[in-house]
Amino acid sequence: DGSVLHRTVAAHDKLLGGLLADGFDERSCHSRYQSATYRRNAGREPSPHLVSKLRQHEALQRRCGPGTVAYSNAVESLRSGKSGGGVIGSPECRYLVSMSYRGLGNRMLATASAFLYAMLTDRVLLVDPSNEMDELFCEPFPDTTWVLPPGFPLTNYTDFSVRTAESYGNMLKNNVIKIDAGGVPTSTHQQLPVFAYVHLDHDYTVHDKYFFCDDDQRVLRDIQWLVMRTDCYIVPGLFLLTGFRDELDMLFPERVTVFHHLARYLFHPNNHIWGLITRYYDAYLATARQRVGIQVRVFGSRQELPKVLEQITACTHNENLLPDVITDDGEPFVAQEPHGRIKPKAVLVTSLSSWYYEKLKSMYWEHAASTGETVGVHQPSHEEYQHFGSGSHDAKACAEIYLLSLSDVLVTSGWSTFGYVAQGLAGLTPWVMYKPWNESSPVPDPPCRRDVSMEPCFLSPPYSDCRMKRSAHSGKVVPHVQNCEDVPWGLKLV
Numbered sequence: 001d002g003s004v005l006h007r008t009v010a011a012h013d014k015l016l017g018g019l020l021a022d023g024f025d026e027r028s029c030h031s032r033y034q035s036a037t038y039r040r041n042a043g044r045e046p047s048p049h050l051v052s053k054l055r056q057h058e059a060l061q062r063r064c065g066p067g068t069v070a071y072s073n074a075v076e077s078l079r080s081g082k083s084g085g086g087v088i089g090s091p092e093c094r095y096l097v098s099m100s101y102r103g104l105g106n107r108m109l110a111t112a113s114a115f116l117y118a119m120l121t122d123r124v125l126l127v128d129p130s131n132e133m134d135e136l137f138c139e140p141f142p143d144t145t146w147v148l149p150p151g152f153p154l155t156n157y158t159d160f161s162v163r164t165a166e167s168y169g170n171m172l173k174n175n176v177i178k179i180d181a182g183g184v185p186t187s188t189h190q191q192l193p194v195f196a197y198v199h200l201d202h203d204y205t206v207h208d209k210y211f212f213c214d215d216d217q218r219v220l221r222d223i224q225w226l227v228m229r230t231d232c233y234i235v236p237g238l239f240l241l242t243g244f245r246d247e248l249d250m251l252f253p254e255r256v257t258v259f260h261h262l263a264r265y266l267f268h269p270n271n272h273i274w275g276l277i278t279r280y281y282d283a284y285l286a287t288a289r290q291r292v293g294i295q296v297r298v299f300g301s302r303q304e305l306p307k308v309l310e311q312i313t314a315c316t317h318n319e320n321l322l323p324d325v326i327t328d329d330g331e332p333f334v335a336q337e338p339h340g341r342i343k344p345k346a347v348l349v350t351s352l353s354s355w356y357y358e359k360l361k362s363m364y365w366e367h368a369a370s371t372g373e374t375v376g377v378h379q380p381s382h383e384e385y386q387h388f389g390s391g392s393h394d395a396k397a398c399a400e401i402y403l404l405s406l407s408d409v410l411v412t413s414g415w416s417t418f419g420y421v422a423q424g425l426a427g428l429t430p431w432v433m434y435k436p437w438n439e440s441s442p443v444p445d446p447p448c449r450r451d452v453s454m455e456p457c458f459l460s461p462p463y464s465d466c467r468m469k470r471s472a473h474s475g476k477v478v479p480h481v482q483n484c485e486d487v488p489w490g491l492k493l494v
């Protein structure tokens, strides 16, 4: 009767083509099954191999996860410092504890990367509570938990840093672990340690970077517990390894959809955040003819940059995403025919500042669009600056990333993981606005460019190709790993 927003999708699509496991209690996590009904863009189909690998991985998480005998045994091995599980080097279950930090976008990219690495290496993924994944998202694995339980034996693990003696890089540097010329690991001890810390942060050393090498992956495979810290999307680095290549090709025949699938598999906003998303969507976006998402990343404190506003309007106009307005006062106003009125376009602005939104909204209210269209401009929140460790702030950030991902087209700020996550969830290749260097630099020309793929950029990648000492950049190692457009030294899948 027109009073109900109709939303139905086939069961197959509800599970995103088999990406999601069936059998969860729907009421405990509405977003898992409802999100498909909010997307006009259905997203990409997962490969059959990815679907079966996910089911296998879920079984592994259940078999070895917290609460199982295998988990207790593994924790005991870690506590006693001795590899357990019978034959040295092949313990029953192996684990990856993922730690990350910084903003939500960074943490989501890091978690998705850790998940892919865990799948590739058959490790149980456990996320550290400091990632706050459990406060924002539903449990992704059926009948188990991905949250590292209290009582983890490495009491100081949250302080692990580039200086930690047990980091893989430091163990190589200090010859605790050696790799001989033939790529064969030897250990100064009789056996490899029961755990290693993998430091993949922006300050990581040349030794830490050997993580992205095949010889080193062979060593790491035999270490039961890995504790990994990163704030990055390390996936392009995994594509540099020959050892993972065949499996990655089978999992992701459509290479640029890696994060798209990982994110839609892992990140289901909890019911509270789903409420924020759906109430906003239904009130302001649902009936629009088209939704244009514009993410304006304000780095540092509150900024009001007229040049960035100019960049937004030039970009959306040049790329035919939004109409120009008639600013000539003499131009007669032509009202739309009452019967033939077309639905408005909706612009969703997300930013820490409300200034851009206020300006855009006034522009489309005070002036007619040259095309005769109506343009509504909306912004859910303006938090002014980035807060750390605040639940309601993170919930809003999460809701806004998700709302952006429900757009039909996306304009993002380069260099921002917040935008990377939105584009990946959406399955959209955005138009990217490059960052003006400072207030006196001119508006970039062109103001924005269509990105080369929907994949996030790995912002602090390794610089050299392992012990070969070749540059790992610009397709020199593998052609589908290229430098990013927005961050020239970054790497991304194309």
Ligand code: GDP
Pocket: 102, 103, 104, 105, 106, 107, 296, 297, 298, 350, 351, 352, 381, 383, 385, 386, 387, 393, 394, 396, 397, 398, 400, 415, 416, 417, 418, 419
């Ligand atoms: P990045 O710093 O742009 O790479 O993105 P992150 O998500 O890692 O960190 C930025 C953090 O600042 C977010 O997680 C939010 O906490 C906050 N933030 C930045 N932009 C916005 C925005 O448009 N809306 C909201 N609600 N928060 C934002």
